[in-house]
Amino acid sequence: MNLLIQLTDLSINAKELELLQPLSLQLYQDKPLTILGQTGSGKSLLAQAIVGLLPSELSQQGKVEVFGKVHERKSLTSLWGKQVIMLPQEPWRALDPLMPAIQQVSEVYECLHNLDEETAFNRAIEDLDRVGLKSSALKRPGQLSGGMAQRLAVSAATAGGAKLVLADEPTKGLDVSRRDDIIQLLINSAKGGGLLTITHDIEVARQIGGEIIVMKEGEVVERGSAEQVLENPQHAYTQLLIAADPRHWQQREKSQIAKTPVLETKCLVIGRNGTALSKNIDFTIHTGEVVGVVGDSGCGKSTLGDTLLGLLKPVDGQVNKLKNDAKPYQWLKLYQDPPAAITSSVSLGVLLEDLLKLHKVERERVPDLMNKLNLAPELLARRSTEVSGGELQRFAILRALLLDPVFLFADEPTSRLDPVIAKEVTDLLVDLAKQQGCALLLVSHDPYMIEKRCDTVVRL
Incomplete structure (x- = not known):
């Protein structure tokens, strides 16, 4: 089983503030890894450090190895596209606001796979159809709902065929059926490679399986197999995270509606x-x-x-x-x-x-x-x-x-x-x-x- 990512004592700081405490992890081929935890816990910063997108005002220490080679921030950019892709948390920051949906995907096939315009267009239409966007192929991102823009960003990112996929909150704002479709798309796109997913959605972590790391305030509080962590959580925060799923909420008593x-x-x-x-x-x-x-x-x-x-x-x-x-x-x-x-x-x-x-x-x-x-x-x-x-x-x-x-x-x-x-x-x-x-x-x-x-x- 090939080792795709190895982090050794990676930490991230903003001046005197430690945003991510020293963390070591390994991501293996065909063994998904999910980072689960609260917002602001350092999950997205971790992914940005792996692909070389960490903001310049933040400093990092420790070692980042991708495909068996130690990388600095600048050298990681050479892997983008065909080898490593990152689906960012905000689709609006990843999509060209003036470009129709079909072109956002077809250009990936033209630029990375050297396909002719017609073949790239047909491949892009197939991808959009797979995520329910075929009828919106000529719309620009501003004409799409948040969930539709998210699906478009996933399609554009995975079209490159990279074997290492990093997905930062890939299913936010999606209804249940679309969420499940995107999860399956990510799993399929990473077959024969690696998938690292950042999420706060318990069901996403459950469906992806593999290994789970639970983070809180920049610190790893629990790690293990998906089944072990989700079915028998040991840390109080993990237990709290699972119990806070809306299906476990108590029904709120409906109040008397005012007449105004x-x-x-x-x-x-x-x-x-x-x-x-x-x-x-x-x-x-x-x-x-x-x-x-x-x-x-x-x-x-x-x-x-x-x-x-x-x-x-x-x-x-x-x-x-x-x-x-x-x-x-x-x-x-x-x-x-x-x-x-x-x-x-x-x-x-x-x-x-x-x-x-x-x-x-x-x-x-x-x-x-x-x-x-x-x-x-x-x-x-x-x-x-x-x-x-x-x-x-x-x-x-x-x-x-x-x-x-x-x-x-x-x-x-x-x-x-x-x-x-x-x-x-x-x-x-x-x-x-x-x-x-x-x-x-x-x-x-x-x-x-x-x-x-x-x-x-x-x-x-």
């Missing part, structure tokens, strides 16, 4: 570019009510929220905002992909300070809410590209809640969070929505979470 309506729809038809995705949507959402929206990836969940906020025009029907005394900025959206809402040009602290000044928010509210969202104060000194996807999503939630929204459209707000933090954040969103009288529209691909935390459910 905030927004209503009548015979609403939603879609994009005049093409209907869902029809005959009729409901009213009230002050303090939590409405859950479920459905397959690409069915219009995000489109519904954007239509209610006026970001998209209805194909037909009506949306009536009934809270006339609310300020425009109190009708808010939490994006499925936080990079779409948070610039990387300045630090998170500057962005927060701008919000406090612009809307005259009492800064005394910030520390308590940051603590509830498990956000460390030192994160404010970093930019959006220097924190994990989960930390960035919690920062986006912080900004939204500080504005006391009357209507909050939360589009997959916990898709980047590990189960423990996801449960805490979901409960916090629901509790604060009820306390502040905010109407909350909660979109998720997880039916268990929706059923157990929402007062009303809309199925698309």
Whole structure:
């Protein structure tokens, strides 16, 4: 059995802060390895160090061996494409925003496999069809849902045929059927090679099998076979992680819905570019009510929220905002992909300070809410590209809640969070929505979470 990756005492630091404690591991051919753990635990930094993508402001110590050769950061780039691929956590950072989906994949076949244009096109169509994107082949990334963009990024990454695949949260934001398809695609693409997956999804780790390493706060707390770790966890954190899966949540008692309506729809038809995705949507959402929206990836969940906020025009029907005394900025959206809402040009602290000044928010509210969202104060000194996807999503939630929204459209707000933090954040969103009288529209691909935390459910 060939040894593909060997790390020896690899550690990562940001000045005086140790982000990843010394870690040693081996990845063998046809023996998948999954890194499981909380957001901000160093999982993504570990993968970036393996492929030479670690930000320059971070330092690393220890030895990185890939295919039996010791590599420095710069030399790892020579392996990209045909030998090593990394599927990044944020598809928007991996895809060309101006390029149609079909071209994102076909160019891989042309550039890496030297196929002619027609053959590359046909291969790309087959790949897109395999992940349910054939009908969207001519759409650009901005015209795709988050789940569809994720599937496109997986197809483009695996088209190179590399035998070493590193996948960073490859199934976030996907419904169950699409998640299982992507897992199988990754397993198949790594046959005869190696697969290292970073995830906080217990079911992903279970299906991939092989070996599992559980990480918390930059430290390995448990490791072993998938069956051993998931069926008989020894460490308290691993036990907590598994117990926090939404299917194990207790049913929340549904509260009495207030009589004050905030927004209503009548015979609403939603879609994009005049093409209907869902029809005959009729409901009213009230002050303090939590409405859950479920459905397959690409069915219009995000489109519904954007239509209610006026970001998209209805194909037909009506949306009536009934809270006339609310300020425009109190009708808010939490994006499925936080990079779409948070610039990387300045630090998170500057962005927060701008919000406090612009809307005259009492800064005394910030520390308590940051603590509830498990956000460390030192994160404010970093930019959006220097924190994990989960930390960035919690920062986006912080900004939204500080504005006391009357209507909050939360589009997959916990898709980047590990189960423990996801449960805490979901409960916090629901509790604060009820306390502040905010109407909350909660979109998720997880039916268990929706059923157990929402007062009303809309199925698309």
